[in-house]
Amino acid sequence: MTGKEFFSVRTVADALAGFRPGHRTAVEVVSLFDALHRVPAEEVRAPTALPGFAKSTVDGFAVRAADTYGASDGLPSYLDLLGAVRMGAAPEVAVRSGGAVAMPTGGVLPDGADAVVMVEYTAETMPGTIEVTRPVAPGGGLVRADEDVAAGAPLVAAGRPLRAPDLGMLAAAGVTSVAVHARPRVAIISTGDEVVPPSTVDLAAGQVRDATASALAGLVVDAGGAPVIAGIVGDEPGALKDRLTEVLADADLVVVSAGSSVGARDETAGAVAAVGSVWCHGLAIKPGKPTLLADCGGIPLLGLPGNPLSALVVFGQVGVPLLWRLSGCETPPPAPSTRARLARDLASAAGRLDVVQVRLRDGVAEPVFGPSALLSVLTRADGYLVVPEPATGLDAGSDVEVILYR
Numbered sequence: 001m002t003g004k005e006f007f008s009v010r011t012v013a014d015a016l017a018g019f020r021p022g023h024r025t026a027v028e029v030v031s032l033f034d035a036l037h038r039v040p041a042e043e044v045r046a047p048t049a050l051p052g053f054a055k056s057t058v059d060g061f062a063v064r065a066a067d068t069y070g071a072s073d074g075l076p077s078y079l080d081l082l083g084a085v086r087m088g089a090a091p092e093v094a095v096r097s098g099g100a101v102a103m104p105t106g107g108v109l110p111d112g113a114d115a116v117v118m119v120e121y122t123a124e125t126m127p128g129t130i131e132v133t134r135p136v137a138p139g140g141g142l143v144r145a146d147e148d149v150a151a152g153a154p155l156v157a158a159g160r161p162l163r164a165p166d167l168g169m170l171a172a173a174g175v176t177s178v179a180v181h182a183r184p185r186v187a188i189i190s191t192g193d194e195v196v197p198p199s200t201v202d203l204a205a206g207q208v209r210d211a212t213a214s215a216l217a218g219l220v221v222d223a224g225g226a227p228v229i230a231g232i233v234g235d236e237p238g239a240l241k242d243r244l245t246e247v248l249a250d251a252d253l254v255v256v257s258a259g260s261s262v263g264a265r266d267e268t269a270g271a272v273a274a275v276g277s278v279w280c281h282g283l284a285i286k287p288g289k290p291t292l293l294a295d296c297g298g299i300p301l302l303g304l305p306g307n308p309l310s311a312l313v314v315f316g317q318v319g320v321p322l323l324w325r326l327s328g329c330e331t332p333p334p335a336p337s338t339r340a341r342l343a344r345d346l347a348s349a350a351g352r353l354d355v356v357q358v359r360l361r362d363g364v365a366e367p368v369f370g371p372s373a374l375l376s377v378l379t380r381a382d383g384y385l386v387v388p389e390p391a392t393g394l395d396a397g398s399d400v401e402v403i404l405y406r
C-alpha cells in the first residue's frame with residue numbers, strides 16, 4: 001500500500017512515562033554468587049550490628065586517650081604494657097589508666113580502652129613500658145560496634161540493582177541468599193523473507209544474515225534480562241501473528257524487528273493489532289521512527305525498525321528502561337558517561353530525540369555519520385549523545401554528555 005503514514009506518533013518521553021508494564025517478574029531466591037546486578041524484591045535489614053564489636057583499624061596499642069594528651073617526641077607518655085589482643089579472640093585483659101594493650105588491626109578493643117594509638121607513634125624503650133609520642137583522640141584508631149550498620153538498618157534497598165559491595169555487605173551480615181525479581185524473558189523475533197540465520201554460509205542474492213537478534217540479545221543480557229531467540233518469521237501473511245501468539249505465552253517482553261515501516265510488506269502492525277492493542281506506531285526519534293509499541297494482554301511488545309542500527313538505538317532508549325522496570329527497578333542504573341566538546345554543529349527537529357553516535361578523541365566528540373543501514377556506524381562509535389526533544393540542534397564547541405559503550 002502506498003500513501004500510508006505512521007499513525008499515533010509519540011515522543012520517547014511520552015513512551016517512557018506512559019508505556020509502562022503493569023507487571024513485575026516473579027520473585028526468586030538466589031545465592032549471593034548469582035545476585036550481582038539482580039534487583040532485590042524487598043529491603044534487606046541487618047539482623048545484627050556490623051562489625052558487631054568495637055575494633056581496631058590500626059596496628060598499635062589500645063589506650064585511654066586521656067593518657068596520651070600532650071604526648072610528643074620531646075615529652076612522651078609512658079604506659080605500662082598490660083598484654084596483647086589476639087586476632088579473632090576476645091581480649092583477655094582490660095585497659096586501665098596508665099596502661100596499654102598491644103592490638104592488631106581488626107582486633108577486639110579491650111574494655112577500658114577508648115582509642116588505639118598507631119605503632120609508628122610508640123616505642124618499647126624498656127620491656128613492659130611503651131612510650132607514646134603523639135596524642136590520640138577518643139575514638140581514634142577504631143570503629144564502633146555498629147559503625148558500619150546498626151542492627152535493623154537497611155543493608156540493601158528494594159528496586160536498586162545489587163552492586164559488588166552490596167554482596168559483601170550481605171555476606172558480612174550472614175545473609176547468603178536474597179529475594180530478587182526473575183530476569184525478564186525477552187522473546188526476540190526477526191522478520192523478513194531476506195533474513196537468514198547467522199550460520200548461513202552462502203547467501204543467495206538479497207539475503208542478509210540476522211544481525212539484529214544477536215545484538216539485541218547482548219543488550220538484553222546487559223540490562224539483566226534473559227533473551228530467548230524466537231527465530232525468523234517470513235513475510236507470508238499470518239505467520240507473524242501465529243508466532244506472536246506462541247511466544248506471548250512465555251515472555252515478559254516481546255521484541256519484533258523489521259516490518260513496522262510503511263512499505264508494502266510491512267506486516268508487523270497488522271499482526272500486532274491482532275494479538276494486542278497498539279499504543280503508538282511511530283516514535284519521534286532519529287534513527288528509529290518506524291517503531292511500534294503495543295500491549296498484548298499485559299505483555300509489552302516492541303516493534304523495532306528493520307535497520308539493525310536503528311533497532312539497537314531504539315531498544316537502548318525504550319527497551320532497556322522497560323526491562324529494568326519489569327525487573328522491579330524504576331530508575332535504571334546510570335550508564336557511564338563523560339563530558340566532551342562537540343566537534344561540529346548538529347541539526348535536529350524540535351520534538352524529536354536525536355541519538356548521535358560519536359567517537360571520542362582528546363575530549364572532543366566527533367559524530368559518526370552514516371545511513372542507518374550501516375551497522376558499522378555503531379561498532380565504530382565510542383558512545384552516543386542525545387539531542388533532547390525540545391532542542392533544534394547543538395552548536396559546535398558545546399559541552400555535551402557522551403554515554404559510553406563498554
Ligand SMILES: Nc1nc2c(c(=O)[nH]1)N[C@H]1C(S)=C(S)[C@@H](COP(=O)(O)OP(=O)(O)OC[C@H]3O[C@@H](n4cnc5c(N)ncnc54)[C@H](O)[C@@H]3O)O[C@H]1N2
Pocket residue numbers: 190191192194195208209210211212213257258259260261262263266287288289290304305306307308310372373
Ligand atoms: N518510504 C519510506 N521508507 C522507509 C522509511 C520511511 O519513513 N518511509 N523509513 C526507513 C527507515 S528509517 C527504516 S529504519 C526502515 C525500517 O523499515 P522496516 O522496519 O519495515 O524494516 P525492513 O524494511 O524490513 O528492513 C530494513 C532493512 O533492514 C534489514 N534487516 C531487517 N531485519 C534485519 C535483521 N534481523 N538483520 C539484519 N538486517 C535486517 C533489511 O534487510 C532492510 O535492509 O524503513 C526505511 N524505509
Ligand code: MOO
Pocket residue numbers: 286287288289290305306307310311372373
Ligand atoms: O529510523 Mo530508520 O530507523 O532511521 O533507520
